[in-house]
Amino acid sequence: MYNKTSHIAEEFINDEEILSSIEYAEENKNNLELIKNILEKAKDYKGISHRDAITLLLCEDQEIKESTKALAREIKKNFYGNRIVLFAPLYLSNHCVNGCVYCPYHYKNKHISRKKLTQEEIVEEVMALQDMGHKRLALETGEDPVNCPIDYVLESINTIYNIKHKNGAIRRVNVNIAATTIENYKKLKDAGIGTYILFQETYNKKNYEELHPTGPKSNYEYHTEAMDRAMTAGIDDVGIGVLFGLNSYKYDFTGLLMHAEHLEETFGCGPHTISVPRICPADDINPEDFSNAISDEIFEHIIAVLRIAVPYTGMIISTRESKSSREKALKLGVSQISGGSRTSVGGYAHEEVKEEEDSSQFDTSDKRSLDEIVDWLLEMGYIPSFCTACYREGRTGDRFMQLLKSGQIVNCCHPNALMTLKEYLEDYSTEKTKKLGDEIIKKELENITNEIVKKKATDYISNIQNGERDFRF
Ligand code: SF4
Ligand code: SF4
Helix, strand or coil, X not given: CCXXXXXXXXXXXXXHHHHHHHHHHHHHCCCHHHHHHHHHHHCCCCCCCHHHHHHHHHCCCHHHHHHHXXXXXXXXXXXXXXXXXXXXXXXXXXXXXXXXXXXXXXXXXXXXXXXECCHHHHHHHHHHHHHHCCCEEEEEECCCCCCCCHHHHHHHHHHHHCCCXXXXXXXXXXXXXXXXXXXXXXXXXXXXXXXXXXXXXXXXXXXXXXXXXXXXXXXXXXXXXXXXXXXXXXXXXXXXXXXXXXXXXXXXXXXXXXXXXXXXXXHCCCCCEEEXXXXXXXXXXXXXXXCCCCCHHHHHHHHHHHHHHCXXXXXXXXXXXXXXXXXXXXXXXXXXXXXXXXXXXXXXXXXXXXXXXXXXXXXXXXXXXXXHHHHXXXXXXXXXXXXXXXXXXXXXXXXXXXXHHHCCCHHHHHHHHHHHHHHHHHHXXXXXXXXXXXXXXXXXXXXXXXXXXXXXXXXXHHHHHCCCXXXXX
8 A cells, every 4th residue: 555654665656556646647637727736836846746747747738848847947947056066977896796687787798897996996097087077976886795895885985085186086975886784874874975876777566577687686675665774874865766768757757756755754855866867778788679768858858847846856867868968958957967977997097998898887978078068068057066065064864955945055056166166177177168167157256145155255266266175165
């Protein structure tokens, strides 16, 4: 039976509730009066339920679709302004004991070279990332208790936080590792991780079990309940997501929002982020084998409705998506993107990895350098941000959410974005990007409405110009 606050997977992600929500949405998708009411409710910026969200998503009326996008853009602008937070994935190991049929790291794939970075190689990779200008990483590993145990992950996090190279520093390490025990989540918390990220892939149990035929990940309940264990262990910021294309998008979209509602109701704080990856080509993987692949149009609509349904949750898009797809997603709701990413183990320090030795998890569609991404964002009027302040100031979980909901967070995000951009321009950018970035910083400082914050931010920015680093609100 559906129970939002249960800790049992099949109760909070209840199949009957998902199916009946989709049925309700199909029946009402052309009920314009009802849908206009949903949009009216959404204008309070307090989110909408999974049932309302799927109904809005399935509505075929062109005018409603346009109003939905317009509201998503408005919410994006009011909560996140024109700031886009940048990060990079760092692949530590691609050893994996699981058999996920959509991922080239599955244990049966013999064409891919298996690698695990040594601590010395991690230093090389992180120095290369610091030299690009990155301050925020997402660690990625396959699941392999022998080749990649939790102690290795903890040691790697410690190594990363302690690398000080020129003016570089990794200030926030997010972690995307397999579902694990409360005890291990406590260890990750103690190691100072930012967000714990784990994608559900699909919420449909039957389909999940077919896609994960072997290995520990085949246990649907254990995987689906992972965020409950992480939050019970004290990790405040968790990131969820599905791999669109594995199952019907209607099912997974509804499940994703039910998961968010469950975390909010049960732990007083919803997910910190939602990621929206789509299945894409990789070694041994052909997206055409997956009949549920979604079109660009549906993908954009999903992003817009998610923005409306969970206004307080950051949304992430990776370099799987092309430049033009990312451009549209940014307008509709995405607030974080990766840049200059390598999805292979050891790909930053050794870009020359030969094809036959390649160990990448998926093909990146957006292959531009971080500087090209920063320049592109600036050209479009965004402020590229390398901010990591909240986690370092202890603003996590419900403390963070309260600030966000009260609208106060903008007094931190906006100046922090400008200050971290200034660090980037001073230390890493090309002349062209620096010129454009400096102009935007000057203009945006004037847009800070709180005079005390404006004065402080202006002073900090001149201190950065004079060689000092790491200021934050
Ligand atoms: Fe392993 Fe994760 Fe790939 Fe599955 S998705 S094969 S668990 S790396
Ligand atoms: Fe994110 Fe906090 Fe920085 Fe804003 S101030 S960009 S919420 S870390």
